[in-house]
Amino acid sequence: MDMNEYYDVIVIGGGTAGVVAAVQSGRAGAKTLLVEKTGMLGGTTTTGGVNFPGLFHAWGRQVIAGIGWELVTRCVAETGKTLPDFANYQRPHWQLQIRVNRFVYAALCDEAVVDAGVDIIFHTMLADVKPQAEGHGWQVTLCTKNGPTEQVAVVVIDTTGDANAADLAGFSMHIPDENQPATLSCQASGYDLVDLDIDAINRAFDAEVRAGRLANSALRIQATCMATGQAAGAMAALSASTGVDPEALPIADVHALLREHGAILPGDNPISVEPSHT
Numbered sequence: 329m330d331m332n333e334y335y336d337v338i339v340i341g342g343g344t345a346g347v348v349a350a351v352q353s354g355r356a357g358a359k360t361l362l363v364e365k366t367g368m369l370g371g372t373t374t375t376g377g378v379n380f381p382g383l384f385h386a387w388g389r390q391v392i393a394g395i396g397w398e399l400v401t402r403c404v405a406e407t408g409k410t411l412p413d414f415a416n417y418q419r420p421h422w423q424l425q426i427r428v429n430r431f432v433y434a435a436l437c438d439e440a441v442v443d444a445g446v447d448i449i450f451h452t453m454l455a456d457v458k459p460q461a462e463g464h465g466w467q468v469t470l471c472t473k474n475g476p477t478e479q480v481a482v483v484v485i486d487t488t489g490d491a492n493a494a495d496l497a498g499f500s501m502h503i504p505d506e507n508q509p510a511t512l513s514c515q516a517s518g519y520d521l522v523d524l525d526i527d528a529i530n531r532a533f534d535a536e537v538r539a540g541r542l543a544n545s546a547l548r549i550q551a552t553c554m555a556t557g558q559a560a561g562a563m564a565a566l567s568a569s570t571g572v573d574p575e576a577l578p579i580a581d582v583h584a585l586l587r588e589h590g591a592i593l594p595g596d597n598p599i600s601v602e603p604s605h606t
C-alpha cells in the first residue's frame with residue numbers, strides 16, 4: 329500500500345461484517361482495501377471469542393447465505409465437524425448456532441480476502457475520514473505501525489462495530505444514555521399458541537422497548553452482520569463502478585449482484601409460521 333493510493337472501496341474494520349464486505353467488494357471487481365486494528369481477521373467471531381455464529385435459519389429454513397455462510401461452512405468442513413440439524417428447530421437457539429475454530433476461521437478469512445484481490449493492512453487504526461476537497465470520494469487517514477498515511481476512496485464502509493468512521497466523518501450519532509441490557513433467556517409454557525393475541529403481545533413488547541425496559545437487539549447477530557456486510561460491499565462496488573451514490577442505486581441491480589454471489593434476498597425463501605396445536 330502506497331501513500332495516497334486510490335481505492336474504489338476502503339473497509340474499516342476486518343471483523344464479522346467487514347471481512348464479508350471486503351470479499352464481496354473485491355469479488356465484484358472493486359479495488360478494495362481492508363483496514364484492521366488487530367493482527368487477525370474475524371473480529372468478535374475470532375478475537376472476541378464469540379465463535380458460534382448464528383442464525384442462518386429460521387423455522388428450519390435457510391434465510392441467510394452468501395459469503396458469510398460460505399466461510400462458516402468451509403470452516404466446519406476443514407475441521408471435520410458437522411453442522412447442527414437445522415430442521416430440528418424447536419431447540420434453544422444457541423443449539424442451532426455453528427461452532428467454528430477461531431484460528432481456522434481467521435485463516436479462511438485471510439484466504440478469501442486475498443483471493444478476492446483485496447489489500448489488507450493490519451495493526452492500523454482509522455485516524456480521520458473527510459470528504460475530498462475536490463470531486464467526490466473520501467480522504468482517509470490511517471495510523472499504521474510506520475506512522476500516518478493518506479488514502480483516497482470512492483466509498484468507505486464502516487464495519488468497526490462502533491461507527492468510528494461515521495463519527496469521524498461528522499455524521500450525527502445516536503449514543504444511548506445506557507448500555508444495552510444483558511440478554512435474558514427465558515422459556516414460556518402452559519399456553520396454546522392459537523389462543524394468544526399476538527398483536528396485543530407485540531404492542532406490549534413495543535411499549536416496553538419504548539419505556540426502556542426491554543431492548544430489541546435481535547438484528548445484531550453474526551449471520552445478519554455478515555449479510556449486511558455483504559450488502560454494503562455490493563452497494564459500494566456498484567457505486568464505485570457506476571458513479572451513482574449508494575442510496576440512489578437501483579435496488580434491482582443490488583439484488584442481482586447479491587444473488588450472483590450466493591445471497592438469499594427477501595422473498596426468495598418465504599417463511600410461513602403455522603400455529604402449533606401440540
Ligand SMILES: Cc1cc2nc3c(=O)[nH]c(=O)nc-3n(C[C@H](O)[C@H](O)[C@H](O)COP(=O)(O)OP(=O)(O)OC[C@H]3O[C@@H](n4cnc5c(N)ncnc54)[C@H](O)[C@@H]3O)c2cc1C
Nearest residue numbers: 341342343344345365371372382453454488489548549550
Ligand atoms: C459476549 C457476546 C456474545 C454474543 N453472542 C452471540 C451469539 O451467540 N450469536 C450471534 O450470532 N451473535 C452473538 N453476538 C453478537 C455478534 O457477535 C456481533 O453482533 C457481531 O459479531 C458484530 O459484528 P461486527 O462486524 O459489527 O463487529 P466485530 O466483529 O466486532 O468487528 C469489528 C472489527 O473492527 C475492528 N475495528 C474497530 N475499530 C476500528 C478502527 N477504528 N480501525 C480499524 N479497525 C477497527 C475490530 O478490531 C474488529 O475486527 C455476541 C456478542 C457478544 C459481545
